[in-house]
Amino acid sequence: MNQSTIQEGKSLAIVAYITLIGVLIAFFMNQEKRNSFTSFHIRQALGLWLLYFIMGYIVxxxxxxxxxxxxxxxxSxxxxxxxxxxxxxxLHNVPLLGPYFQKLFKSLG
Structure with a gap:
């Protein structure tokens, strides 16, 4: 992955972590011009947000x-x-869970 791909996808990658709505915004905006950097972070953020809500319900x-x-x-x-x-x-995976999120959501980009 080259530096221009990272620079183009950086803003949507950051938006993906802000809220669950941010993940959806980043996902749909990334559909026009697929950016592998953004897709990586969308998968990570989606996994974190879903696990956050599931674990929050249990806790x-x-x-x-x-x-x-x-x-x-x-x-946090x-x-x-x-x-x-x-x-x-x-492109660092989130500790403990990142590789699972990448496998689970590999069809998202």
Whole structure:
């Protein structure tokens, strides 16, 4: 992947991490002109957001502030890692889960 591809796709890659709506915006805007850098980060962000909502539903059933804070810290670190990779133009998988997200959503770009 060359530097111009990364520069063209950087803004949509960052948008993908902002909200679940951001993932959808980035996905549909990336359909016109497929950018592999953007597609990589869309798959990562979509996986993070879906897992965030699923795990959030499960964690909300427990009445434990330690579990809740651990949940928030875990996902905050993963989202910051993903956004930092998008800003710096790197294709680093999100720790622990990134390769699974790439396999699971490989048809998205």
């Amino acid at each position: 909300s059933g427990f009445d434990s502030w330690m579990l809740t804070y651990s949940f928030w810290i875990f996902f 670190v993963l989202f910051v890692y993903g956004i930092a990779g998008a800003i710096t133009g790197k």
